[in-house]
Amino acid sequence: MSAAQIFDLTGQVALVTGASSGLGERFAEVLAANGADVVLVARRAERLAAVTERIKSGRRAISVAADVRDTAAMKRAFDAAEKQIGTVTILVNNAGIAHSARAIELKEEDWRRVLATNLDAVFFWAQEAARRMLAAGKGGSIVNIASVLGFSPDKGVAAYAAAKAGVIQLTKALALELSFKGVRVNAIAPGWITTEINRDYLASERGSAMKRQIPIGRFGEVRDLDGPLLLLVSDAGRYMTGTTVIADGGQLAALHV
Numbered sequence: 001m002s003a004a005q006i007f008d009l010t011g012q013v014a015l016v017t018g019a020s021s022g023l024g025e026r027f028a029e030v031l032a033a034n035g036a037d038v039v040l041v042a043r044r045a046e047r048l049a050a051v052t053e054r055i056k057s058g059r060r061a062i063s064v065a066a067d068v069r070d071t072a073a074m075k076r077a078f079d080a081a082e083k084q085i086g087t088v089t090i091l092v093n094n095a096g097i098a099h100s101a102r103a104i105e106l107k108e109e110d111w112r113r114v115l116a117t118n119l120d121a122v123f124f125w126a127q128e129a130a131r132r133m134l135a136a137g138k139g140g141s142i143v144n145i146a147s148v149l150g151f152s153p154d155k156g157v158a159a160y161a162a163a164k165a166g167v168i169q170l171t172k173a174l175a176l177e178l179s180f181k182g183v184r185v186n187a188i189a190p191g192w193i194t195t196e197i198n199r200d201y202l203a204s205e206r207g208s209a210m211k212r213q214i215p216i217g218r219f220g221e222v223r224d225l226d227g228p229l230l231l232l233v234s235d236a237g238r239y240m241t242g243t244t245v246i247a248d249g250g251q252l253a254a255l256h257v
Contacts, residue, residue, distance in 0.1 A: 007234045010035035014233070015081060015088045017068050017125060018095030020047040022195035023145065026222040027092050027229055032059040034230060036090060039081045043067050060085055068095045068121035078132055089140040090233045091129040093122045093167075096145065103158045111159045118163035119170070126174055130183050139182030141233045144171050146189040148248045152255050164189075168244050175242030184241040186232045191248025193220040215250030 014031040018024035020042035028051065032038050037060040042048045045065035052063040064080050066073035081088050096118045099110055126142050133140040149157055150164030171187040178185055192210065194202055201207055202219055211219055228245045231237045246252060 006236045007230050008035050009090070009234060012036040012089050012233075013039065013081060013086045014090035014092065015039040015041060015077065015129070016092040016094055017041045017121075019063075020044045020051060022197060023190070023193065023222055023225065024092070024094040025051050026225070027094060028055060028061075030226050030229060031090065031092075031233070032061060034234075035059075037061065037085045039064060039077065039085065039088065041066050041068070041077050042095070068125065069116050071124055074121075074125055074128055078128055082132070087132055087136040087138055088129055089133060089138055091125060091140070091142045092229070092233075093125055093142065093144040095121065096163075098157070098160050100156050102156050106158060114159035115163050115166075118160065119166040122167055123170055126170075126185065130174070130178050133183055134181055140184070141237075142174070142178075142183065142185045143229065143232050144185070144187040146171070146187045146244055148189050148191045148246065148252050150189060151246075151252055171244060172242045179241040184232075184237070186237070186240055186242070187244040188225060188228045188232070189244050189246045189248070190225060191220055191246075191251040193222060193224065195222065213251065213254055214248075215254050218249065220247065220249060 014036040016024050016028045019028045019040035028038050028040050032055045038055060040048055040052050040063045048063045048065060052061050055061040062084050064077040066077050078088060097114060099114055122144050129142060144167050146167040147164040149161040150168045153161035168187060171185055175185040225247055228247050
């Protein structure tokens with residue numbers, strides 16, 4: 001079988017959360033480029049619509065403006081997918097937020113907001129996707145976006161690191177329950193990936209110091225996650241479930257030297 005065949009997503013319907021920019025935007029583009037029809041979900045309706053229009057030039061694509069914490073909006077997104085394209089068979093749980101407060105200064109509302117977005121929503125969207133895949137008699141693939149901070153936290157990111165560690169364990173737990181039914185569940189744990197949100201920070205003196213700790217010698221680019229994503233959602237990864245693929249330029253390996 002050729003590489004083009006093994007990674008072909010023709011006939012698949014992919015839903016990506018946090019798809020209006022950054023990693024989510026790239027994930028939607030890559031899935032569409034490899035044959036999937038896509039449903040893009042994010043809060044910023046105008047930005048989301050622009051991304052969707054660009055993708056629509058080659059594939060069927062729709063956008064649904066929604067906050068991932070809103071379960072009613074979540075159900076509307078899946079309903080829209082089924083009405084306009086078909087049952088979602090690939091879910092990429094990408095939406096997330098960060099914070100930069102030390103633990104003793106972290107406000108309760110900020111803790112709960114980060115956990116609600118980065119962990120609770122991952123569960124509820126995966127749960128809904130799996131329910132619908134099974135009801136339609138279809139298998140599928142769920143990919144949760146974790147982080148290397150879920151393995152090894154840093155100062156000032158207690159809520160974020162706790163949520164991402166939860167995503168890694170949740171991925172295993174869901175895989176144990178769903179894989180024999182035909183729904184594979186995996187995760188990707190990126191290291192530092194340059195996007196418009198963190199570009200200035202990573203270009204700072206602090207960023208330069210961080211980069212020197214990465215064995216590969218640079219921060220990641222959004223395209224560096226294309227391979228892990230396609231591996232997990234396609235037939236190339238058909239025997240993979242319950243695993244977290246780390247794409248961090250060797251960052252975690254360096255921490256354990």
